[in-house]
Amino acid sequence: MTDAVLRLERLTKRYGALVVSDEVSVDVRPGEIHALIGPNGAGKTTLIGQIAGRVAPDAGRVFLAGEDVTALPAATRARRGLARTFQISALVSDVTARENVVLAIRSRSPGRLMPVPWFGARRFDEEAGARLTEVGLGDRADVIVSSLSHGERRALELAAALALQPKVLLLDEPLAGVGKDESRAIVKLIGGLRGRIPMLLVEHDMDAVFRLADRISVLVYGRIVATGTPSEVRADPLVRSAYLGEEDAAC
Amino acid sequence: MSKTRRDFLVLGLMLAILAVLPLVGLPGWVITYTARIMAFAICAVALDLVLGYGGMVSLGHAAFLGIGSYAAGILIAEGIEDFFIGLAAGAAAAGLYALATGAIAVRTKGVAFIMITLAFGQMAFFVANALSEYGGSDGLTLWSRATLNGTRALKSDTTLYFVILAALVASLGVVRLVTASPFGAVLRAARNNPERVTALGYDVERVRLWAYVLSAVLCGVAGVLIANLTSFVSPALMAWQRSGEFIVMVILGGAGTVWGALAGAFVVLALEEGLSLATQHWKIAFGALLVAVVLFTRGGIAGLFDRSAR
C-alpha cells in the first residue's frame, strides 16, 4: 500500500447537504491502470477535481508518491508529476500541436518562465516532435490545434500529458465524444502505455474499461462501493445492482 | 514575404519616420505633440502586453501612468532633479502598486478583472486628489524639467523627443522579447486556455501578475516622460476615461500584434487633434469611426492591413 503512486485517503467533499465525495479512498499502484467507473452523478468529476487540485476537499488527503499534496495548488501538483487530460478536450487551440507539447516539456525545465527567448528552443521542438510521433501525430505537428479532428486532439492531450514525464496520469473520459475508429486507436495507445506510467482512468465506455483496467473502483453516490480486478467487480452483486445491471439491460 | 517579416518592416518604417521627424524642419509644436503621442504609445504598447497577449483587460492603466508622473513630479518639487532617479522612482512606484493590487486582481477574470482594475485605478486617482501638498486636483507645475547627468539638456524639446523615442523603442523591444520568450508563450497560452496551462504545471496567476507588473513599470516610465514633457502632473492624468482611451488605442490598432498598439495610439491621438480642429463636434465622427471599425473589420487596423496585403 505505501508504495502506491497516487493514494486518496478518505477524501470528503460536501456541497451544502449533498455529499459528493464520501470518504473516498483509492490508490493507484506502480504500473497499473486503475479505472474509476460509476453512473452519472456519482461524483467522478468532483473527485478528479480534488485529485488535480482544482477543488479543495473538506476532509481527507491526497498523496503523490508518498508525499502529501493536499495543500498544493494544481500547477505544483502537475510539476510534481501528476498529469491529466480533460473530459472536454482542453488544449491551447490557437497554436500548433507542437507548441502545446513544447509547453509541457518546458514546464519541467528551470527556465520555464524565462522572460527572454531561449535559444535552446530547437531541442524542445525536436523532443515534442518525438512525443507527437509516439501518439501518431508525427505528421500533424505543425497544424494549428483548432484544425485538428476530435480524436487527434485526444491524442494530443495524451502527448502533452506524457511530455510532463508524470509519475501518474489522470485520464478523464478520454473516449468521450470520439468516433469508433479513433476510439480504437486511443484505446490501443493507452494500452501501449501500460507498465510505463500508472494511470487513473475515468471512463464510461465499459468495453474499453474492461479491456484496459488492471483494477476497477466503482463510485456510486460519492461512495466507493467496490474495488477489485475486472472479474471481481463484474461478479460483485452490489455493483451489478447499482450499476452494471442497467448496463446489462441496455446491451 | 512572411507575415512576421512584413510586420517588422512596418514597425521599422514607423520608427524610422519618427526618428527623422525632428530633423526635417517641422515646427516645434509638431515635435512636442508627436513626443506626447509616443509617450502615450509606450503605455498602449505596455497595455497590449496584458490585454493583447495576456487577455487581461485592464481599465486601470492610467493610474500607473499617473503614479509614474507623480513620482517624477514630486522628486523634482523636492529638489531631486536627476532624470534617471526620477525614471527609476516612477517605474518602481508603478511596479509596486501593480504588484500589490495585481496580486488581488489576477484572481479574477473577465469583466470582474476589468472592474477590479478600475477600482484600484480610482483609488490612486482619489489619493492624488487628496495630495494637497502637491497641488491636489489642480496638479503640480514643474517649474523645471529633470536634469540629465547634471545638465539641462532636457530643456530642449528635441532632446526630450529623442529620449522618449528611445524609451518607446526600448518598450517595444521589451514587449517583443517577453512575448517571444517561454514566459510569453505561457502568458498567451493562458489567455486561450488557463486550465490546460495549469494542468501543464504553470502557475497562471503568477505569470499574469508579473506580466501586469511589467506592463505597469513601462507605463510608469511613460508617466515620468509625460511629466517632463508637459512640465505638469495632475490627477486628470489618471482619470478612468484615460484608461479607457488606452484600451481603445490597443483594440483599434489591433491587440496582440507587432505594431497595432503603436498605430492605435497615433491614430486615436492624431484623430482627436485633427478632428477637433475641423469641428467642435468631432466626437460624433470619432464614435462613428469606432463603430465602423468594429463592424467592418476584424483585428483593428493591423487586421485591416493584413487583409489588404493578402
Place this chain on the structure above:
Amino acid sequence: MKHVITLAAASLALTIGTAAAQEKLKIGMMVTLSGPSAVLGQHQRDAFNLAVKQKDGKLGGLVADVVIVDDELKPDVAVQKVQGLIERDKVDIVTGVTFSNVMMAIAKPVFESKTFLVSSNAGPSPLAGKACSPFFYSASYQNDQNHEAMGKYAQDKGFKKVVVMVPNYQAGKDSAAGFKRHFKGEIADEIYTQLGQLDFSAELAKIVAAKPDAIFTFMPGGMGVNLVKQFTQAGLSGKIPFLSAFTIDETTLPATQDAALGLFAGAQWAPGSDNPASKAFVAAFEKEYGYVPSLYAQQAYDSALLIDAAVKAAGGKVKDKEAMQKAFRTASFESVRGSFKMNTNGFPIQDFYVVKAVKRADGKYATEPVEKVFTAYGDVYAKECAIN
C-alpha cells in the same frame, strides 16, 4: 497750435492704422467647451466675440484674429493645445481659461514663450503670489475673493454657526479657506463632496441636523444645479440662508429656475448691476445670443476691453514685451463691473457684492446686487509676489 496737435494725432492714428493693416493681433482663446462645464466656456467665448464684434473686429486698433480652442478640461491636452497656439498660430495673447487646473498647467509654457496670458476666469493663488509673472493679467478675480466676500457678509450679518460644503478638490479647499478668512464664527461642519457629485441628499440631511444659521457652498456647474434643486425640495429655502460662490449664476439659473430664487452668491458683478456700461453690455449680449450673460461672460468681455486698452496704450506694438507689460499695468478702460484697477500681481483691485437670484420682468432669471461687501479689494497673495 491746437490744430497742429490734432493733425499730428491724426497722422499718428493713420500710421497706426496702416501698421494695423499689415500687423494683426493674434489671440488664442482657450476655454472649456466639452463636458458638463461646457456652458461656462460658452459664456466666455460668446462675450469675447461680442466685444470684438462691437469694435469692428479690432482690438487696440489692430485686426483681431481670435483662435478658439477647447481644453476639454484635461490639463495635459490644454498644454498641448496651448503649445499649438503659441508655436503654430503664433498668438500674441492667450486668453480665456475656465478652470484653475488648466491654468496651472498652461502657465509655464505660456510664460516661457513670453506670451501674455489674460485670464477671463481662473485665478489660482500661486499665480497671484509666489509664481506671479509679468506676463499674467486677470480680468476676473483671484479665486479666494468671491468666497471671502461671502465670509465677510456672513460675519457682518452676525451669523454664529455656518456649515461649509464644497467639492473635494483644490478650488473647493481654497473656497473653504477663503470663506473662513473673514468669517470668525463657528464652522459647525465642513463637508467635502466628491467632484461631479449629483445627489446631495446625504449632505442636506446632515446640514439640517447641524441646525446652522447659514450654509456656505461652492458648487459650480451641474453640481450647483442639483444642489439648489434638492435644497429647495428639501424645504430648506427660506429657512437656512444659502450663501454661495459660482453656484447661483446665469449658467445655472436656466436649469434651477424658481428653485434658486432668493439664494445668495458673492460676485464682482451681476447682470442687474446699475451702471451704464453694464446695462449696455447686458442688452447687447442678450440681443446677440438670446440668453442672460453670467459673470463668466462679463469677465471675458472685460478681458477683451483690457486687451483693447493695453494694445492701444502700447501703441499697437504687441511684440514690444516691456511696453505691453507697462500698458497692461496702467491700462484703463470702462469695465462693465464699475471700478477696476490692476494690482501689482496682475490681478484686479475691485469691489465685491452679495448678489441674489431674481426673476426679471421678462420672465428670465438673473442675479442682481444686494449690497456691496468689499470696496477696492485686492487679494491677499499680492504681497508674496516679487514683481514690482
Place this chain on the structure above:
Amino acid sequence: MSFTLLAVQTLNGLQFGLMLFLVAAGLTLVFGVMDFINLAHGVQYMLGAYLTAVLAPHAGGFFGALALALPLTLALGLVLERIVFRPLYGRGHLDQVLATFGVILIVNEGVKLAFGAAPISVPVPDLLSGSVMLTDGLLFPVYRLAIIGAGLGTGLLLWLVIDGTKFGMLVRAGATNAPMVSALGVDVRRLFTAVTAFGAMLAGFAGAMVTPILSVEPGMGDGVLILAFVVIVVGGVGSIRGAFLAALLIGLVDTLGRSFATDILKLMVSAPTANRVGPALASMAIYVLMAGVLAVRPGGLFPSRSAG
C-alpha cells in the same frame, strides 16, 4: 450622529441604491443572457432623462413625458440592438466594448448638438412635491420616497416576471447556459432583442425618474454606467437578485460613507487630517468594497455561472 440622521441617510442610501438597481438590472440581464458588454447602457439612461425633460413642457408635465419616454426608450433600444449590437453577439468582448464606446461618444455629442451643453431641468410634479416630516425637524422629500417606491415596485415586478413567466424562465436559463436555451429550440435572437430593449427601457425609466432631482446634461450617463458595472460585478453577473442586493449595498455604503466617514475619522485623528482623508476615503468606499468582494469571491456575491 443621531439616530434620526442615520435613519434619513439610510433612506437616502436606499433611494440611491434603487436608482442604481434600475440601471444595473438591464445591464446584468444583457450581460448575463447574451454575454454582451453594453457600455451604451448609460446612454439609455441619459436618453430617458432627456426625453422626459424635453417632452415635459409639451406632454402636460412630468407624468405625460414619462409615459411617452418609456416606449421611446424601448424603441431606441430596439434600434440600437438591430444596428450595432446584433452583429456583435458572437464577437469578443473587446469588439463590443469598442463599438458601444463609440455609441457613447456619438450619442453624448449628438445630445449636446440637439439640446445644448447647458443642463436642463424638470420641475418636481406637483403631486409629489414637498416634504414629509419624518421625525422632529427632519424632512424627507416626497419625491424621493416616490423613487424608493418606484424602485421597489420595479424590483418586485422584475422578480415576478423573472421567477414566474416563461420569458423569465428563458432569461434565467439563458444567463446560466445560453447554448442550452438555443438547443431547446427557442428563438434566441428574439429573446436577446427582447431582453436588450427591456433593459434599455429600465435604464430609460431610471433616467426619467431622476430628472426632477438631478440636472439633465450630456454625459450624465457615464458615471452611472460605471456605478452600474460596479453593482453587477459585486452582485454577480446575470443575477437580478445579486444586482438588487449589491445596488442597495453600494447605495448605502456610498451615502453613509459620505455622511459619516469624516466624522468617524475625527474620533481617531485631528480634525484637519480627518477633513482631508475622510472625503478621499468616502469617494473610494465603493471601490474598496468592490475590490474586497472580488478578492474573496471573484464571481461576485451571487455567481450565476458555475465557472465563477
